[in-house]
Amino acid sequence: MKVKYFAWMKRTVGVAEEQVDVPADVRTVADLVMWLRARSAGHAEALAEGAAFGAAVDHRTAPFDTPLAGAQEVAFFPPFTGG
Amino acid sequence: MSVRVQEEDFDVGAELERLTRDNKRIGGLAVFVGLVREMHVRDGLHRDRIDALTLEHYPGMTEKALEEIEDEAQRRWPLEATLIVHRHGRLAAGDRIVLVAVGSAHREATFEACEFLVDWLKTKAPFWKLEDTSAGEQWVGAHEGDTQAAARWEKKG
Numbered sequence: 528m529k530v531k532y533f534a535w536m537k538r539t540v541g542v543a544e545e546q547v548d549v550p551a552d553v554r555t556v557a558d559l560v561m562w563l564r565a566r567s568a569g570h571a572e573a574l575a576e577g578a579a580f581g582a583a584v585d586h587r588t589a590p591f592d593t594p595l596a597g598a599q600e601v602a603f604f605p606p607f608t609g610g
Numbered sequence: 611m612s613v614r615v616q617e618e619d620f621d622v623g624a625e626l627e628r629l630t631r632d633n634k635r636i637g638g639l640a641v642f643v644g645l646v647r648e649m650h651v652r653d654g655l656h657r658d659r660i661d662a663l664t665l666e667h668y669p670g671m672t673e674k675a676l677e678e679i680e681d682e683a684q685r686r687w688p689l690e691a692t693l694i695v696h697r698h699g700r701l702a703a704g705d706r707i708v709l710v711a712v713g714s715a716h717r718e719a720t721f722e723a724c725e726f727l728v729d730w731l732k733t734k735a736p737f738w739k740l741e742d743t744s745a746g747e748q749w750v751g752a753h754e755g756d757t758q759a760a761a762r763w764e765k766k767g
Binding site for chain 2: 531533579586588604605607609610
């Protein structure tokens, strides 16, 4: 699946998006966060426990218990500040 | 009923004219235009001047999120017309950022729905502001006030 990062998270991780092949036991957004943290120091910092960020699965805001089955694109981002 | 995310500026008069031209049932329009503020209070004591900001968004999700917010307003109020135009990219102080316009037969619905749309788009549409301040670049943090403003509509309807 494709993983995207926005705003300051993109800078901290170091890439705007990446293609990942996750193991079968990564079933939810929360599992994916844990798994991504191990990829680099930037990932670990951006996705740290207690960091204020949200997620979307296939362009829809998704709580961390959202299942990833069939997901094409997961995004992580800080709270929105538009308008 | 339409939503647009664009880099270029918009002409408020032309947009409103287009919105109402073919619908004579509209008795009133409420309009909100968001602008880039020149000054920004950082922590209540210090003020950093904002020269410009860059609005990042999530193409694909943004349009969907705005359409859902628009649909929700349609469900809650008897609206004849709605329009959301949100800009992205680099904007200077004084530039227009967002236009929200709501038309209905009666004014109460337009005021309420317009306020609802602005409150919800601030917290539910994927936009992020990167400010170019006199102290350097800073990502804007979410406003507790915005979250509370959006939350009061959760109880309603």
